[in-house]
Amino acid sequence: xxxxxxxxxxxxxxxxGSQPSAASPTTDANGLATVTxxxxxxxxxxxVASEMLPSELGAHDLPVDREVTARVLTWRVKEDxxxxxxxxxxxxxxxxxxxxxxxLLLHVYRHPREQGVANVxxxxxxxxxxxxxxxxxxxxxxxxxxxxxxxxxxxRDGNTGFRVLGEGVCEHAWTLSTGTPPPLGK
Numbered sequence: 697x698x699x700x701x702x703x704x705x706x707x708x709x710x711x712x713g714s715q716p717s718a719a720s721p722t723t724d725a726n727g728l729a730t731v732t733x734x735x736x737x738x739x740x741x742x743x744v745a746s747e748m749l750p751s752e753l754g755a756h757d758l759p760v761d762r763e764v765t766a767r768v769l770t771w772r773v774k775e776d777x778x779x780x781x782x783x784x785x786x787x788x789x790x791x792x793x794x795x796x797x798x799x800l801l802l803h804v805y806r807h808p809r810e811q812g813v814a815n816v817x818x819x820x821x822x823x824x825x826x827x828x829x830x831x832x833x834x835x836x837x838x839x840x841x842x843x844x845x846x847x848x849x850x851x852r853d854g855n856t857g858f859r860v861l862g863e864g865v866c867e868h869a870w871t872l873s874t875g876t877p878p879p880l881g882k
Contacts, residue, residue: 728773728862735868739768740783748787748804748817753830762793767869769801769842769878770851774858781809782858784820786851788837788873801831801842803849820850839874 721729721741729741745766771785784805791798807814819829827850833841846852870878 724862726861730862730864733866733868737768737866737868738864739771739866740773740862743768743771743783743785745787748785748802749789750802750804750817750819752819753800753802762791764792765790767873768866769870769873770846770863770865772855772863773861774855775861776858781807783808784851786842786846786849788869790836799833799836801833801837801845801849803827803829803845803851822850825850837874839876839879842870842874843879 721731723729730738731741732738745768746764748768749764749766767788769786769788771783773781773783775781782805784803787800787802787804789800789802791800803820804817805820806817809815821827821829828845828848829850831837831841831845831848837845865878867878
């Protein structure tokens with residue numbers, strides 16, 4: 697009897713392709729703990745890019761037998777007066793399966809201080825708006841593609857009523873992904 701196994705390989709921890717540094721997290725004035733990767737990209741403590749791929753993605757986006765490289769390009773942590781605490785990010789994913797490669801840009805979020813499904817990374821969908829939280833590409837997205845996606849996904853207008861506790865651009869991960877440094881003002 698022949699058994700066929702499907703292997704799944706998820707690559708990348710942290711911002712840009714390497715393990716977060718072994719140094720202790722630093723905590724800023726807002727109480728946000730961050731770590732710095734060996735490449736110098738700062739990311740909230742405990743974040744692992746490969747774990748940020750949301751379950752809403754289907755088999756077309758993430759086939760069973762695949763290799764996925766995920767990177768955080770930019771991130772934000774914010775809170776409103778309720779207080780609703782939100783962690784969000786733009787994640788780049790390169791998906792290789794069955795000899796084909798495609799790319800995804802994802803606007804993801806979670807509520808880490810809540811219990812259950814609220815603490816799981818999800819696509820940032822808004823029921824009554826035209827935001828598009830997932831971009832699908834047959835080529836590696838360029839800075840222009842990332843910029844258009846950030847507008848279409850609602851990344852740029854998502855702070856009304858919220859106080860930003862921390863945010864960052866992972867310059868090394870961005871440059872590794874797009875081939876060029878992030879534009880100023882990202």
